[in-house]
Amino acid sequence: MARMTKEELLEKLFHEDYEQLKGKRLRITRLRIPGKEVCLAHIISATQAPVYQNLGLHIGVHEGEDHTGESIGLIRFTPWEAVVVAADVAMKSADVQIGFMDRFCGSLILTGGLSEVQAAVEEVVRFFREELGFETCKVHRN
Numbered sequence: 001m002a003r004m005t006k007e008e009l010l011e012k013l014f015h016e017d018y019e020q021l022k023g024k025r026l027r028i029t030r031l032r033i034p035g036k037e038v039c040l041a042h043i044i045s046a047t048q049a050p051v052y053q054n055l056g057l058h059i060g061v062h063e064g065e066d067h068t069g070e071s072i073g074l075i076r077f078t079p080w081e082a083v084v085v086a087a088d089v090a091m092k093s094a095d096v097q098i099g100f101m102d103r104f105c106g107s108l109i110l111t112g113g114l115s116e117v118q119a120a121v122e123e124v125v126r127f128f129r130e131e132l133g134f135e136t137c138k139v140h141r142n
Contacts, residue, residue: 038137040137041075041136047069055099057100
């Protein structure tokens with residue numbers, strides 16, 4: 001999908017009134033209508049303790065467990081409830097743990113070994129694109 005210029009957008013929105021509106025000051029409010037979209041899929045390779053602590057991923061682990069150095073997969077969805085399906089797909093496709101899941105904001109954080117997290121994130125994105133017909137982004141890795 002090609003990017004529109006400001007003038008093309010205004011002409012499309014105000015097609016009949018565009019000539020009278022030219023040169024006048026307009027106020028445009030942007031809003032987001034949730035669609036079927038995977039809008040973020042990012043993999044962070046080995047992490048350090050401050051990353052885990054700032055994300056709260058160290059809370060709730062058993063005493064003696066240390067997940068520092070594991071990888072993190074971040075995925076964001078709309079509609080937000082899709083995160084429940086994504087967590088199910090991720091857990092069934094690779095040996096990963098759910099670090100955080102928010103069905104009210106559509107955020108999912110997976111933790112585990114790099115190859116496992118990468119496999120889970122890629123499978124979630126593929127499933128949503130091919131099986132559910134979602135718009136998806138590329139999987140990024142850092």
